Amino acid sequence: MYFGPPPRIIETEVFAAVPDKLRAGKKASPFLEGLSFDLAGNLYCVDIRLGRVYRVSPRGEWDVVVECDGEPNGLKIHRDGRIFIADHRNGILLLDADKGKVTPFIEGPSKQRFKGVNDLIFAKNGDLYFTDQGQPGLHDPSGCVYRYTAAGRLECLMNDIPDPNGLVFNVR
Template identity: 40%
Template sequence: MNFWSLPPTIVAKTLPAIPQELYAQKASEWISGAGTSPPIFLEGPTTDTNGNLFVVDVPYGRILKYQIEIQQWSVLADWNGEPNGLAIREDGMLVVADYKEGLLLCDSITGEVSALLTRRNLERFKGVNDLVISSKGEIYFTDQGQTGMTDQSGKVYRLHPDGKLDC
């Protein structure tokens, strides 16, 4: 016996594929497990309040945007980085976990990218990877680089809205 009603069924919609003309046209030193750089490698999907989809293109330091209203893909931002994670703040700014650059901010309208947090004290990060933003505006992010079971020196940080950083 169930005391709750069944949840509504949500039918997923398939988005159009990213057009090949938006694949990166530059070289990358990032190498996949196959030993090559793929023409595109997407991670970190997130959406804004309008339903637009944002994803990062890891090897090529880009953020792609799918505008739901006009059903069109575009390159929102392009820089010399290796973005992995992506989240959106309440003010609409995208927070980017970039393996090479640390935490970055990207304006979701103009695509302007700027540094948010590139170091802990004077030390660079090992390689920032994933992140999430709490309801209090705190940014939790991983900094594992290439660590694993044999090198357990990776860390998880919390960046408070006032700039205080906890490990």
């Protein structure tokens, strides 16, 4: 229970909205995740429903960087500028934003496929951590948390987790 003062109310405004021309004729709202900024101030995000990666310029202009044959579910930009995608169907992908191409980076452990990669984050030392969610819900507690070291070694840190989703580090 929280007994502190009530949170301060702040006002926000919409900076940019997905343009109608990018909705592919669908009335459903996009499902945006994996928000990450590059060094030029562009905001990248994924849309799992349409299998897209978007880039929003500092002026609020949207463009489709790539349409994946998969379900991009998370995105992070490494400190060296490489863009990584957690794709529920295809594992960890590497995006070349200039060419609009994705290539497999990690497809699965020991010649197996992941159950459904969900989110990813980089540690200060460059190690990549990500969740392999599988099917959401408590009925399938077979999810995992992995670390891919900067030296190129894949390690399962936790297994038999029901529905692992996002990851965050405490920087303190």
